[in-house]
Amino acid sequence: MSRMPLEERREALVAATLAVVERDGIGGATTRAIVTEAGMPLGALHYAFASVDHLLAAAIDAVTDQERIVAEAPLATGTGADLTEVLAAGVEGYVSLLVERPARELAYLELMLHASRQRLDDGPGAGGYERSYDVLAGLLETAAATAGCVWTAPPRALARHAVAMLDGITTTWLADHDTEAAMAGARFLASALAAHATGRPTEED
Structure with a gap:
């Protein structure tokens, strides 16, 4: 060893x-x-x-990376795909992962809450969500490129909204195990995000 x-x-x-x-x-x-x-x-x-807290932070990042791999697979479905459908496929992939391994997602939430407790007296900042915001912003850029769209709001700002709603989908499903409702929430999130995109400008524009 x-x-x-x-x-x-x-x-x-x-x-x-x-x-x-x-x-x-x-x-x-x-x-x-x-x-x-x-x-x-x-x-x-x-x-x-350097410390146990550094290890716990690395564990948070590891789960985030696992979620990214699942979510990004449907995002490259081919240029010109409908943005809402592309986004919905990615979020539904996350919900399927949640249903498949709820203990892992519950562990992630516990780790995030622990990290939040450590910074109760700190000022504004992403905290443990820093990597989640970066990953989701990158996924949003990929989805827009696939659909031939551009975002009308900063992807990182949209990523923060997405993280907030994904946490809600996660905690609600962990409480009620209503997968159909969770999938509906995934599609709602996809539609809400897609509302902040427009078709890619042409050279004539």
Whole structure:
């Protein structure tokens, strides 16, 4: 284990962190529990990460990246596709992921709430959502390019609205397990976002 490359060690610790939080909640995510899950000695965590909070932040980013992979697959469906349909396919992909692995999404929410608690007295800032905003803004750019549209509002501003509604879809589904309603929420979000786009200007324009 001591010869494991640093990046692999970090990935293993992130995977162990998510497994622990899924199983035991954020309260169970102690240093000892995480390294035990990863099959590493106690000092391994602080060799790979500056602190437990840095590890938890990396776990948040890992889930965000997993969600991005699922959401971006339908976005490149072919130039000229209807923007609302392209966006709906991406958000519905996320809802399907939520239904498939609810414990992982619940763990993500716990990690986000923990990160928010750490900055209760801080000023305005993206906090733990920084990567989510960046990822969603990039996905919105991809969707618009696929549909031949341009956004009339900054994609990052739209991304913040999307994150807020996605969190609502997630927490509501975790409470009621109403997948049909969650999919309807996904389509509503897609329509709301598409309302802030217009056709790509031509050279004559």
